[in-house]
Every structure is written in structure tokens, then in C-alpha cells.
Amino acid sequence: MDYTIVVIAIFVVALVAVGGALLVIPRRQVGPAEKKPEVERSEGSSGAGATAVLEPEEAEGGTAVAEPEAPVVPAPPPVPQIELPPPSAGRLVRLRARLAQSQNVFGRGLLNLLAGDKLDEDTWEEIEEILITADVGVTSATQITEGLRTRVRVMGTRDADEVRKLLRAELLAHINPDLDRTVRTEPHGERPAVILMVGVNGVGKTTTAGKLARVVVGDGGSVLLGAADTFRAAAAEQLQTWGERVGATVVRKEEGADPASVAFDAVAKGLEEGVGTVIIDTAGRLHTKTGLMDELGKVKRVVEKKSQVDEVLLVLDATTGQNGLRQARVFAEVVNVTGIVLTKMDGTAKGGIIIQVQRELGVPVKLVGLGEGPDDLAPFDPEAFVDAILETP
Ligand SMILES: Nc1nc2c(ncn2[C@@H]2O[C@H](COP(=O)(O)OP(=O)(O)OP(=O)(O)O)[C@@H](O)[C@H]2O)c(=O)[nH]1
Known part of the structure; x- marks a missing residue:
């Protein structure tokens, strides 16, 4: 009997022990699975290709329940920002400070000498030298000095303001304010105006073509750019960027393609698109005069x-001073140049080049480059230029 009671007691204890264990074990197993998997999105996860990163412990053994993936929506292609550049009017006035800064030596040097105690032979020689140093050219420098000398004598004045006025008039007369400096960008009915940019590599030709496109757009026109400088692939690339910024089509071909065919296609496309102005950048390598003549002559004929x-x-x-002038002469001999663009005027004290180049070529300076910024190209205004040189308010 006692034995039976002992056996029953052992059985009950064993039953309780097994039951308790059964109750505990399932709980432990459920624990980790209840935990929600952490899903971390990589940077920019809103776009396509976002990666779900599992925590290491879950990746090893736990049952990771991933949240349903959001439908992948491809990011829209970036819309190029089309800029609206400022109009051309008043640009030289805006850039006057830069001009005044670079031409300061030239203008102030002259004014200081003219305002000195004595205006003798030596002083007049110094005045002439300053003009020559500023690239005015020997002939013009002599004429300006003589003209000023006569005016000062006739007026009998040494008053600083009066002398400044006389110098202003003399310089202005040599820059010739009466020349027509209009850049002909206006279309002819259905036909666009066509502008050829010529010049040696590195002078800022491609940049100027791009800046000019902005001038035209800023003035309310529409433009197409032709990358006929097929000599340098980067030039077409550069032009493409300029075009995109103002929403202009750029016609280009592979490196080494016939420049004339690019120019022809550009004008044809310009007609088709109904744009007002087609600007064509050319290579104009100065290897030989005949080569240059052939290339530019062909481009022009085909257009x-x-x-x-x-x-x-x-x-x-x-x-580039005299070197630039030599280049100018060669170009003027092979093609009928209608206007000059002087770039990098912000980087030289030799603004007198305007007088010399106009005198040599008989062609007006129409635009000046005064910096590397996209809108640092201005229609040339003789009065604003002289006033900047002499820092006349
Ligand atoms: N400071 C200054 N830099 C300028 C001006 N105009 C152009 N440049 C710079 O001159 C450099 C040469 O310009 P490009 O337009 O590449 O010269 P390019 O004549 O077209 O040369 P190719 O494309 O090789 O024919 C660039 O770094 C321009 O930013 C300007 O008015 N002032």
C-alpha cells in the first residue's frame, strides 16, 4: 500500500514537471519571431533600387517577415533648367567697374600727367608713351597727343575737369562713336540671321558664341547653335552646354567632320525650327593662310x-596685343569680317587695342568680353568705355 502511494506520488511529480516544461519551451520559441524585422532603406530609398538591409541576428536564424515592397517608381529624368539671361542693354554699364579696374593705369596715368604742374615736351612724350603702352598704336597715339596738345593750348586751360573733358573728347573721336555697332541678329522674314564666329583657338570663340546666344535670348530672340569647330570635340561639348542652358538646339557632328556640312545643317535646322538667329562656331585654325581661306570660304559658300x-x-x-593684331589681319584678308569681339578685356590694361584694331581693319568693335561669367559679354559702347577709363561718373 505504502509502496503504491509512493509510486503515485512520483508519477504526479513527474507529470507536473513535464507539463511545466512544455508550457515554458513554446514561449521561448515564440519570442524572437514576434519581433518585427527592421528594414532600413539606403540613402535615396524613395527611388528605384532601394535595398532592404536585414539585421544580422535575423539574417542568421530568425524568421524575418519583410514588409511588402512599395512599387518601384523610376525617378523622372532631370528637367534642364532653362535660364532667362538679362537683356543686352546696359550691360557695359553693369560691367563698368571691371573695365575701370583693368584700364585704371591707362586712364589715371594720363590724367595725372595732364594735371601736373608743368606740361612741357617731356610730359607730352610721356603721355604718348602711356598711349602706346596701352596698345593704342603709334599713329593714333601721336595723333591723340597732338590733338590734345592743341586743344589745351587753344582753350588755355589747366583746370582738371576741363582737361579731363578734352581728353575724353579726343579718345572718343579716335574710337569713332559714329560707327554702326549693331550685331545683326534680326531674322529676314522666314529666314534666320546667320552669324559666323571666326578666330584662332583659345581666344574665347566658343565661349563668346555661347554668351552671344544668351544676349540674343535675353533680348527676346531665339537661337540655334552650330558646332562647326569639329577640330576639337570639347568645343562641341562646350557649345552643347551653352545651348542647353538657354533651351537652344545645338547642331553638331563627330570630331573631324566637315565644318561646312555642320554649318549647312545648322542653317537648315534653323529654318526648319523657325529660329531667329543661327550662330556658327568655326575652328579657324591658322595653320596656313590658304587652309584657313579654304575652310572659312567653304563654310560661307555652303551656308x-x-x-x-x-x-x-x-x-x-x-x-595678346600685337600677336592678336597679326591674326586679325590674316582673317580680314580671307573673309569679310563685319565686326570684332574683343575678349578678356577684364584681364588687360591695354584697352587701347580697340582704337588700333578698328583703325587697322576698318571694322567696328561690336562686343567686348569682360569676364568668364555667362553674361559677361556686352555690346561695346564707346562713351561708357571712355568714361570707365577716365572714371568719369
Ligand atoms: N577673363 C576672361 N576670360 C574669358 C573671356 N572670354 C573667354 N574667356 C576664357 O577663355 C578661355 C578659352 O575660351 P574658349 O571659348 O574655349 O576659346 P576658343 O577660342 O573657343 O577655343 P577653341 O574652342 O579651342 O577654339 C576660357 O577659359 C574662357 O572662359 C573674357 O572675356 N574674360
């Missing part, structure tokens, strides 16, 4: 099958 060429703008780097 003229579609439309007249309204402007041939010769781009010159103002910092």
Missing part, C-alpha cells in the same frame, strides 16, 4: 546656299 551670312564676327583676345 549661302540656304541663307545670307549677316555677320562674320572676328574674336580677338585683348591680352
Whole structure:
């Protein structure tokens, strides 16, 4: 009997022990699975290709329950920002400080000498030298000095303001304010105006083509750019960027393609799109005069099958002085240059080049580059230029 009671007691204890264990074990197993899997999105996870990263412990053994993936919506392609550049009017006035800064030596040097105690032979020689140093050219420097000397004598004045006025008038007369400096960008009915940019590499030709496109757009026109400088692939690339910024089509071909065919296609496309102005950048390598003549002559002839060429703008780097002038002469001999663009005027004290180049080529300076910024190209205004040189308010 006692034995039976002992056996029953052992059985009951064993039953309780097994039951308790059964109750505890399932709980432990449920624990980790209850935990929600953490899903971390990589940067920019809103777009396509977002990666769910599992925590290491879950990846090892736990049953990770991933949240349903949100439908992947591809990011829209970036819309190029089309800029609206400022109009051309008043640009030189805006950039006057830069001009005044670079031409300061030239203007102030002259004014200081003229305001000195004595105006003798030596002083007049110094005045002439300053003008020559500023690239005015020997002939013009002599004429300006003589003209000023006569005016000062006739007026019998040494008053600083009066002398400044006389110098202003003399310089202005040599820059010739009466020349027509209009850049002909206006279309002819259905036909766009065509502008050829010529000049040696590195003078800022491609940049100027891009800046000019902005001037035209800023003035309310529409533009197409032709990358006929097929010599350098980067030039077409550069032009493409300029075009995109103002929403202009750029016609280009592979490196080494025939520049004339690019120019022809550009004008044809310009007609088709109904744009007002087609600006064509050319390579104009100065390897030989005959080569240059062939290349530019062909471009011009081919373009003229579609439309007249309204402007041939010769781009010159103002910092290159006499070298630039030599280049200018060669270009003027091979193509009918209708206007000059002087770039990098912000980087030289030799603003007198304007007088010399106009005198040599008989062609007006129409635009000046005064910096690397996209809108640092201004229509040339003789009065604003002289006032900046002399810092006249
Ligand atoms: N400071 C200053 N830099 C300028 C001006 N105009 C152009 N540049 C710079 O001159 C450099 C040469 O300009 P590009 O337009 O590439 O010269 P390019 O004549 O077209 O040369 P290619 O494309 O090789 O024919 C660039 O760094 C321009 O930013 C200007 O008015 N002032």
C-alpha cells in the first residue's frame, strides 16, 4: 500500500514537471519571431533600387517577415533648367567697374600727367608713351597727343575737369562713336540671321558664341547653335552646354567632320525650327593662310546656299596685343569680317587695342568680353568705355 502511494506520488511529480516544461519551451520559441524585422532603406530609398538591409541576428536564424515592397517608381529624368539671361542693354554699364579696374593705369596715368604742374615736351612724350603702352598704336597715339596738345593750348586751360573733358573728347573721336555697332541678329522674314564666329583657338570663340546666344535670348530672340569647330570635340561639348542652358538646339557632328556640312545643317535646322538667329562656331585654325581661306570660304559658300551670312564676327583676345593684331589681319584678308569681339578685356590694361584694331581693319568693335561669367559679354559702347577709363561718373 505504502509502496503504491509512493509510486503515485512520483508519477504526479513527474507529470507536473513535464507539463511545466512544455508550457515554458513554446514561449521561448515564440519570442524572437514576434519581433518585427527592421528594414532600413539606403540613402535615396524613395527611388528605384532601394535595398532592404536585414539585421544580422535575423539574417542568421530568425524568421524575418519583410514588409511588402512599395512599387518601384523610376525617378523622372532631370528637367534642364532653362535660364532667362538679362537683356543686352546696359550691360557695359553693369560691367563698368571691371573695365575701370583693368584700364585704371591707362586712364589715371594720363590724367595725372595732364594735371601736373608743368606740361612741357617731356610730359607730352610721356603721355604718348602711356598711349602706346596701352596698345593704342603709334599713329593714333601721336595723333591723340597732338590733338590734345592743341586743344589745351587753344582753350588755355589747366583746370582738371576741363582737361579731363578734352581728353575724353579726343579718345572718343579716335574710337569713332559714329560707327554702326549693331550685331545683326534680326531674322529676314522666314529666314534666320546667320552669324559666323571666326578666330584662332583659345581666344574665347566658343565661349563668346555661347554668351552671344544668351544676349540674343535675353533680348527676346531665339537661337540655334552650330558646332562647326569639329577640330576639337570639347568645343562641341562646350557649345552643347551653352545651348542647353538657354533651351537652344545645338547642331553638331563627330570630331573631324566637315565644318561646312555642320554649318549647312545648322542653317537648315534653323529654318526648319523657325529660329531667329543661327550662330556658327568655326575652328579657324591658322595653320596656313590658304587652309584657313579654304575652310572659312567653304563654310560661307555652303551656308549661302540656304541663307545670307549677316555677320562674320572676328574674336580677338585683348591680352595678346600685337600677336592678336597679326591674326586679325590674316582673317580680314580671307573673309569679310563685319565686326570684332574683343575678349578678356577684364584681364588687360591695354584697352587701347580697340582704337588700333578698328583703325587697322576698318571694322567696328561690336562686343567686348569682360569676364568668364555667362553674361559677361556686352555690346561695346564707346562713351561708357571712355568714361570707365577716365572714371568719369
Ligand atoms: N577673363 C576672361 N576670360 C574669358 C573671356 N572670354 C573667354 N574667356 C576664357 O577663355 C578661355 C578659352 O575660351 P574658349 O571659348 O574655349 O576659346 P576658343 O577660342 O573657343 O577655343 P577653341 O574652342 O579651342 O577654339 C576660357 O577659359 C574662357 O572662359 C573674357 O572675356 N574674360
